[in-house]
Amino acid sequence: MNRRPYLLSLLACLAGAGLAAYGATRTWSVQVTPRPGLSDLRTVETGADVAPWLIGLALVGLAGTGALLATHGWLRRALGGLLILAGLGVAVAAIAGRAGLDTGEAGAGGTVWPVACAFGGAIIASGGLTAARQGHRWPRMSARYDRKPPAPPAEVPAGVNTKPIDNRAAWDSLDRGDDPTD
Template identity: 70%
Template structure:
């Protein structure tokens, strides 16, 4: 049996066993009927959860542990397998002890069937948990697409300048040559003399 197959079977076993155990624990295990002349009978049912309240709690632990198997790996997953095994065995023992000392009254076949169903669910959980404890470190991990990723770097917008790039200066050096006539110094006295002579000072 390959690891992926045992992984899926263990998950299904724990889920199905927890559901069966929880359902069996909520059914009627005992029914006391008090017959009253001239009045309706007084019926007092007891479920498996009434007889052994921890059965529901262990079934919920098994459900939570099955979900945790999906999100863990390595020795953590194997530890969860041990806890699932103990939870399943606790359900089996609790169902057996609860039924052993119970006066079933007029519960009929349900007084036998539902405790057995609850114990069977616990046994299935224990088998799935034992498989996880033995092979959990060999099972595949959750896909990387479900893991949290850090923020992705944003690409610069078209035409934008990357951060840290120096901006070229548009100022002409003070000691550089003049690039145009506008950059040359203006002699105001010569301009006035040209106007006095009737010449164009801008030529």
């Protein structure tokens, strides 16, 4: 089995979510209002201020990456569809947030960070597309740590006392100086 698409999809979703979350927390706009006799008033807006759902969608992409590891079959394919939607949501939100924004004195950051967010969303969507198309063929998690059914009770050797100990009687025998295990 070729694991390359599996690893690339996981890496794409992880990197895209990281890039989108980082780009959403950077400065997209700086508005400076001059005030005579006082210092200028600076109003800074990040991508999360412009489009608050950017961080949430990036975190959905990050959580979806972990869920791709834990799922298999049709559930992994459905999760790939969810990652496509999250990635497209990040890209659309970044583009729409930047479209009506006056960057002011933000410089290149007013353009670079929205583009980085949109690019991160596209990367998440491409990883989700790969998972939706090929996820059912990928290896699944090991069942090594799954809970096993309880073993049948073993036979008790003859002469072993299996009835429960009366705790009160045991303490009373200790008070008298007797050994309660006899």
